Amino acid sequence: MKLTKIILYEEPTVQEIQISKISSFISDMFSIEVEHRKNFLSHADERIFENISNTRILDLKNQFKKYFPTEEDIQIEKENRDTSNEKEIALYDGFEMQKTFAEFIPVDEKTDNILHVVFTNKTTCTFDQDDYRYHARALIASNPAIISTTGMIEAPAKPKQYYLDLMTCFSESEVKEINEKYKGQFLKQHDSRLHKIAEGYLIQGIMYYETGEAFCKDRECRLFNAHWQKDLFYCQIEKRSFCKEHAKILDELNN
Template sequence: MKISKIVLYDEPTVPEIQLEKIREFISNALNIEVEVKGNFFESIDHDMCKKIATTRIFDLKNPFKVHTPSTEEIQIETQNKDMSNRKEMTLYDGFELQNIISKHIPSIENTLHIILTNKLTATFDQNDFRYHARSLISSNPTIISTAGIIEAPAKPKQYYLDLMTNFSENRVEEVMKKYKGEFLEYHDPRLYEILEGYVLQAILYYKTGEAFCDKKECRLFNAHWQKDLFYSQIENKKICKHHQEIINDFNN
């Protein structure tokens, strides 16, 4: 798939200076024009807010069923606030959300649109018949969920075992404090560096159709654990030989 330009849409929790760093990283790595636009969800009308609210998920164990949104839910979409400030994160069906967005994105030849959002996207897995949070919904437009990057890769195993002991709201706070630094939290400064890798993943996935990388030492690795996410995107921060060849071909 030929790509001549990337259009990157920001989201409320990503500072402008960090978005510019992501733009520079992608532009330099792939020798491609990257245009940064404002938050996609700030420019949508009431009708589209209502459509987006219909993609909300409340039953994790059954395939998607169109939700009939309340007036309050539609109002939340129109306000377009930082979703991480809410006590309970709302899940959105990633494919349904993508389909709605695609109808409001201009179709420009060889241009890939990447939407950053703090909405928590999920897809239904036919293998275990339940929804799972997802960081990346690929295609054009691509959706990268910052909430998904935080919620989808698992925290340390012992974290969950500790939570099961005398579970309570205070216990959650205690366990989070105990393992602080071992996983991403909302507004975590490490998120922006990790976002670089996800944007790169999105672009190469769209271009080649290859599903990520199986090597933890590569920034194209699809991490299922937070510790692996930190290693591939921050500690190691390298590209494997195979994907470097694809990048070289991209630049040529």
């Protein structure tokens, strides 16, 4: 393995995931040192808040343009306020955010053998050249990697029929009814299942760093790139295992 150490950073607003448990899970799996740090932002200086604000997306249908934040926006970042439940969810460009985090990693820790992973509940998105718009992402791989809980909730699609049912809703009570009907079929904020799913994305981030490939085509494998919530539950909660090929690669990495 290229890696000798992984540092997991936690934003205080990410509550559904117990990073200390994830930390021991990963050190058992890869037998390398895993360090858990409470807050990425507390290691940086004041500029980081403005720089993170700068990565907000203004226009979903156009490539990234630098956002000039208001004092209020910067304050939101400083206080690490949870904006994920607000009406207008702030969206961030994942690659721009990654660059921002990279700037604040101490020089002596910017080495190939250390992977930095930031857990956030900010909604990270990437611009897709195929359909010319932004899409939410749960994992922004590379180093530092970003894993977003809101990305896990928003990126893989909910059942098709759910969207169709919603289109025929005319009142808030009807929307409530529909949400009740599909309860449990997709992730929500503060969902306890986020923890196990985060493990899967972290393994994908580590695999990407080690092999250049994060995903697998096999739905039975934890590296499966799930486009549907039901597939995410299947590979990360029900199966929790690897396909033959990836089990072998994992074995080789550990030897």
